[in-house]
Amino acid sequence: MKEISSPINELVINRINKKLLDERLLKGIKFKSITGEQWFRNYDNWYRITAFANPHKTPYTELKILFDNENELKSLLNNTLKIFYGIGMGETETLIIKWDLENTKYSEVIAVDAIDIFIKNFVQILRNLKYSHPNSEIIFRGVNDLFENLNKDDLFFSESKFENATHISFGNTIGNFEQQKEIFTIFQKNMKKGDQLLLGIHLNKFPEKTLSEYANNTLFKKLVLNSIKLEGELNWKYNKHDARVEAWFGDILAFQSKKYDLKKFLKFVKEFGLNPIKTFEHQEFAVVLLKKENQ
């Protein structure tokens, strides 16, 4: 168990590198479907897209939902290890840790991301959080790898104070998986009885408006084209069958982001033994808390 002020090389396990990510890109091009981590490799594009003035509102609406329901969420998440899948800017993630420090001056955090700069910046954010909460302790591990490669040891502190974990994925990150079963099988494998899953999702309430927010945003075009290292035009579509915004580069599915029908979603997660505890909605976004009741 390492405290957040430990040297960074002791805090973060680096298992993925440029070569392995390049191989995944080539595989994606060969099989005509690009995997989600590729869009974040040029992280500067993501920082620009999520800058507040931009129409990409997901993290900010999730922040609003978290602020509006602070007391209830604080008590639901209290006394659990926090495991984050996908950090990006890390704003919603930071708020959850801040609540722990306000409650108990103590937090245990595991952050997983394929892009190492996001984890490194998150370490700095958490160090800053510690300065603003004197005498508090943050136990941290960063795992710079794909969600697909996680194993149980990555997600476990031997001297943990907590029996259970809350697995957390904000920013509609789960929507970047072409096969939804894939990401839920990963959660199912990593969760034990009594663990919770907190997800931020984008709902499919306004497909046309949502599509135009992607298609008319030149920053998104840049994010997608940079990730496949190609130049040209993208063909943006709303795939009604799968409720998905898609960007096609010729016959390559270069980007996709699933949007959810809340009712269908809550039925779908039951297949993975996940029961809804609480759902919070604002406009076309939702934060959903689920629990694994059985092993």
Ligand SMILES: C[S@@+](CC[C@H](N)C(=O)[O-])C[C@H]1O[C@@H](n2cnc3c(N)ncnc32)[C@H](O)[C@@H]1O
């Ligand atoms: C849509 S962003 C969301 C970031 C943050 N949670 C937020 O709400 O702003 C997705 C994040 O997950 C990471 N990511 C996407 N697919 C991944 C994968 N398969 N394995 C590991 N990290 C992944 C990206 O690098 C990025 O930081």
